[in-house]
Structures are given as structure tokens and as C-alpha cells.
Amino acid sequence: MGDCECIHEAAEQTLYTKERKTMMEQKAKLTMGTKIVYGLGDxxxxxxxxxxGNYLTVYYTDVVGLAPAIASAIMLIARIWDGVNDPMFGAIAERTKSKWGRFRPYILVFSPILAIFNVLAFTAPFGNKTAGVIWAAFSYIGLGMLYTAVNLSYGSLANVMTADSQERVELNSWRMIGTNLGSCFLSAISMPLILKFSRAEAPTGMGYTLTTLVFAICSLPLFFLVFKCCKEVIQPRQDVNQIPIKTTIKVVVTNKPLLIIFFTLLAYMTGMFGRIGLAIYYFMYNMHRFDLISILMMAPTICGAVAIFLTRKLVNYVPKKTLGAISLTGCGISLLILYMIPASNATMVIIMSGVYGLFSFAVPLFMGSVPECIDYAELNTGVRSDGTSYAFTSLATKFGSAFGASVGLMIMSYFGYVANAEQTAEALKGINIAVNIFPAVTFFVALVIWMFYPIDAKKATEIREELEKKAE
Structure with a gap:
């Protein structure tokens, strides 16, 4: 009997030690190397x-020859499917059990397939006929599904790598630094590479395809590095597999703070991605400056990376609601000014594009708030839904990218845009509205929604402390 008691006591001590170790891991500060590697994932x-986002729209319309309405329809259909696919994959991911955790395995398995579909999206084996439209839809929808598998899993890691809310904001800041540096890198070399591979003065289909192939290959070692270095330490208090998927989805869609983040991101991403996807038209047709495309696209991304790096610590001193409001207001006003600047004044366009970038530091604040929303729901419902919650916010990003490009194309078509032709004054006005006025309006909408976000730093700490008490 004494031996049994000793064994039982030893087992309890082992369990206690494991629990304490887990809690220490959750509270431990992440190394700078881990944060940088996480940023490389984006x-x-x-x-x-x-x-x-930068080039597929113009590839569809000006290279493949698809009508703007058809290109817009393909993107909208893909996003409607994402409305089903993303939450479904999020629910599957958070129920995954493996020696690598819940999310990391999907980065390892699906990133090579994502690279393949990335290249397929920039091929047009059937031209612009019916088969070509079907191919474009197949490759783009497939690309979106694979991007969900990889990027949703990658984004969810920030929620489970640490329990420290400030560390989570830091992770998302490094992620956005990676985003802006990646965008800057693309802006600097994409068009030169496209033209080099095209072996012509204007981009060709082969130029787009080979450039995509280079970028797809370069993405793989970075994704593998994230898989290797970014560990999962936060686990749900319950066995997620015992919770019905409909319960998880209900918890997510009734999470009021998360809904506010969703609609804020939806409005913001509609403007941001809409502008990214359509700016190339402004540079080509309004400015007629192929030689400045790299600089024009680099200006906001370089300034954005600098702004995020400089402001990533400000959340410790300034309420994030205030910081977000400053960012959104600055973005909107700078785009209104850009609309009024003559397209011939390249210097001022570059300067104000940089100013727009300097105000583009809000996304880490939004994404860094998602773990707080997950904690909020867990405290109130007992259900932790990392994957599905992140899928929900990821859906806002995808919807925004499609809505932005689609609405922008509709605006351009309404004003008379014709591919590969000299544009009328009305068409040029339409391009300017789509690239500057439309996203400015969406940023102001995002500002209004963001002001209703209810969780501040004090509230987030209280929620986390209550969860830790329940875990003891």
C-alpha cells in the first residue's frame, strides 16, 4: 500500500512539474531570433x-485578355468559397494532434503545393476562351485554399507561442515588418524581373510565369524555417475534439470583440489590397512611368516597415485604440491628398505614397488583439478556438483583397477603362478614384468600427489572470 501511495505521489509531482513547466513556457519571453523567424514567415x-495581389488582376486583363467583369467574378467566387473553406479548415487545424502541434504540420506539408499553384495561377494554357476562364478559376481558387492552409496555420502560431499579450503584439509587429519588407522586395524587383524574362519592352505571359516561379521557390526555405523554430506552447484546457464544430463556430461568431476586429480588418484590407492590386494601372496609364514602378511601389512599403518597427513598442505607453485611430486617419487623409495631386507630378506622388506608408502601422494592433478575443471567449464559454478564430479574421483579409480589387475594377469599367489602349480623361479619373478615393473611404469606415473595440490592456490582463486561476 505504501508503495502505491509513493507511486501515486510521484505521479502527482510529475504532473505538477509538467504543468508548472508549461505555465513557465507560456509566460517566457520569446527570443529576438524567434520573433525575426516568425516575421520571415510573412x-x-x-x-x-x-x-x-499586385499583378494577377493586370495579368488577367492585359495579358490573358479576360474582361474585367470576368476577372472580378472569379475573385468574388473564390472569396465566397473561402467563406466556407476557411472556418472549416480552422476547425480541422485546431483539432489536429501531432508531435509538432496543431498548426505547424500544415506549414510543412502544404507550402510546397502552394508554391506549385502559385505558378499555375500565372499560366494561361487555354487563352481567354471558356476553357481559359475555367483554368483561371481553378488555379486561383486552388491557390486560395492552399494559402489558407499555410497562412492560417502560420498566423495561428502567434496565438499559441506565448501567453504574454505584449509579446503577441511584438510577434504581429515582426510579422508586419516581414509583410512590408516582402512587399518592398517585390516592388523593387518584380517588374524588372518580369521585363527581363519577357525579353520585351512590355510584360508578357512568360515574364509573369517565370517571375512567379522564382518567388515560389524562394518562399519554401522561409516557411520551413518557421516550422522548425516557432513552437506551440499554448494548448486548450479541454480536448477540442470533444467539442462539436458547430459549437466552436457559434463561439466564434458570437464573440463581439472578435466581430469588431473582423469588420475593422474587412474595411481596412478592402482599401489596402484594393489599392495594391490597382496601383499598377495608375502608374501605367495615368503617369506613364514604367521606369518608376519599382520606386512608386516601394515607397509605401519601405515607410510602412519603418513605421511598424518604430511604433511596435508604443502599445506599452499609448492605448492601442488611439494608435489605431491615428493610423487609419492618416492613411485616409494621405490618399485624399494623393487623389488631388496631378499624375504628372511624380515627385509629390512618391512623397505622399511614402507618407501613406508611414501611417500604415495599424494591422499589428488589430492582429495582436485576436488572442485577447480568443481569451475573452474562452473565459466566457470554456471553449478555446485558436484556429477557427484566426480563420475568421483571415477571412476578413481574403474578402477584403477580393472586394477591393473587384470594386476597383467595377469603378474603372464604369468610367470606361479599356485594356491596352490610350485611356480617355474619364477613364483616367476612374482609375484615380479606384486607387485613392475608394480605399480612403474604407479606411474611414474601419476607423469608425475600430472605436467600438472594448478590450484594453488592463482588461486583457484581467482575462488572462482569470484563465490562469482556472487552469491551476
Whole structure:
């Protein structure tokens, strides 16, 4: 009997030691190396998804020859499917059990397939006929599903790598630094590479395809590095597999703070990605400056990376709601000024593009708030839904990227845009509205929504402390 008691006591001590170790890991500060590696994951994502956002629309209309309405429809259909696919994959991911955790395995397995579909999206084996439209839809929708598997898993890691809310904001700041540096890298070399591979003065289909191939190959070692170095230490208090998926989804869609983040991101990303996807038209047709495309696209991304790096610590001293409001207001006003600047004044366009970038530091604040929303729901419902919650916010990003490009194309079409032609004054006005006025309006909408976010630093700490008490 004494031996049994000793064994039982030893087992309890072992369990206690493991629990204490887990709690210490959750509270431990992440190393700078880990944060930088995490940021590289979004650099890799930019090589895939931002290149698509920057160039796929113009590739469809000006190279493949698809009508703007058809290109817009393909993007909207893909996003409607994402409305089903993303939450479904999030629920699957957070129920995954493996020696690598819940999310990391999907980065390892799907990133090579994502690279393949990235290249397929920039091929047009059937031209612009019916088969070509089907191919474009197949490759783009497939690319979106694979990007969900990789990027949703990558984004969810920030929620489970640490329990420290400030560290989570830091992770998302490094992520956005990776985003901006990746965008800057793409802006600097994409068009020169496209033209080099095209072996012509204007971009060709082969130029786009080979450039995409280079970027897809470069993304793989970065994704593998994230898989290797970014460990998961936060686990749900319950066995997620015992919770019905419909319960998880209900917890997510009734999470009021998360809904505010969703709609803030939706409005913000609609403007941001809409501008990214359509700015190339402004540079080509309004400014007629192929020689400045790299500089014009680099200006906001370089300034954005600098702004995020400089402001990543400010959340410790300034309320994030205030910082977010400053960012959104500055973005909106700078774009209104850009609309009024003559396209011929390249110097002022570059300067104000940089100013716009300097105010683009809000996304880490939004994304860094997602773990707080997850903690909030866990405290109130007992259900932790990292994957599904991140899928929900990821959906806002995807919807925003599609809505921005689609609405922008509709605006351009309404004003008379014709591919590969000299544009009328009305068409040029439409391009300017789509690139500057439309995103400015979405930023102001995001500002209004963001002001309703209810969780501040004090509230987030209280929630986390209550969860830790329940875990003891």
C-alpha cells in the first residue's frame, strides 16, 4: 500500500512539474531570433500572395485578355468559397494532434503545393476562351485554399507561442515588418524581373510565369524555417475534439470583440489590397512611368516597415485604440491628398505614397488583439478556438483583397477603362478614384468600427489572470 501511495505521489509531482513547466513556457519571453523567424514567415507569404495581389488582376486583363467583369467574378467566387473553406479548415487545424502541434504540420506539408499553384495561377494554357476562364478559376481558387492552409496555420502560431499579450503584439509587429519588407522586395524587383524574362519592352505571359516561379521557390526555405523554430506552447484546457464544430463556430461568431476586429480588418484590407492590386494601372496609364514602378511601389512599403518597427513598442505607453485611430486617419487623409495631386507630378506622388506608408502601422494592433478575443471567449464559454478564430479574421483579409480589387475594377469599367489602349480623361479619373478615393473611404469606415473595440490592456490582463486561476 505504501508503495502505491509513493507511486501515486510521484505521479502527482510529475504532473505538477509538467504543468508548472508549461505555465513557465507560456509566460517566457520569446527570443529576438524567434520573433525575426516568425516575421520571415510573412515575408514568404508576400512572395506568394502579395505578388498575386499586385499583378494577377493586370495579368488577367492585359495579358490573358479576360474582361474585367470576368476577372472580378472569379475573385468574388473564390472569396465566397473561402467563406466556407476557411472556418472549416480552422476547425480541422485546431483539432489536429501531432508531435509538432496543431498548426505547424500544415506549414510543412502544404507550402510546397502552394508554391506549385502559385505558378499555375500565372499560366494561361487555354487563352481567354471558356476553357481559359475555367483554368483561371481553378488555379486561383486552388491557390486560395492552399494559402489558407499555410497562412492560417502560420498566423495561428502567434496565438499559441506565448501567453504574454505584449509579446503577441511584438510577434504581429515582426510579422508586419516581414509583410512590408516582402512587399518592398517585390516592388523593387518584380517588374524588372518580369521585363527581363519577357525579353520585351512590355510584360508578357512568360515574364509573369517565370517571375512567379522564382518567388515560389524562394518562399519554401522561409516557411520551413518557421516550422522548425516557432513552437506551440499554448494548448486548450479541454480536448477540442470533444467539442462539436458547430459549437466552436457559434463561439466564434458570437464573440463581439472578435466581430469588431473582423469588420475593422474587412474595411481596412478592402482599401489596402484594393489599392495594391490597382496601383499598377495608375502608374501605367495615368503617369506613364514604367521606369518608376519599382520606386512608386516601394515607397509605401519601405515607410510602412519603418513605421511598424518604430511604433511596435508604443502599445506599452499609448492605448492601442488611439494608435489605431491615428493610423487609419492618416492613411485616409494621405490618399485624399494623393487623389488631388496631378499624375504628372511624380515627385509629390512618391512623397505622399511614402507618407501613406508611414501611417500604415495599424494591422499589428488589430492582429495582436485576436488572442485577447480568443481569451475573452474562452473565459466566457470554456471553449478555446485558436484556429477557427484566426480563420475568421483571415477571412476578413481574403474578402477584403477580393472586394477591393473587384470594386476597383467595377469603378474603372464604369468610367470606361479599356485594356491596352490610350485611356480617355474619364477613364483616367476612374482609375484615380479606384486607387485613392475608394480605399480612403474604407479606411474611414474601419476607423469608425475600430472605436467600438472594448478590450484594453488592463482588461486583457484581467482575462488572462482569470484563465490562469482556472487552469491551476
Amino acid at each position: 515575408f514568404a507569404s508576400q512572395l506568394v500572395w502579395t505578388f498575386v
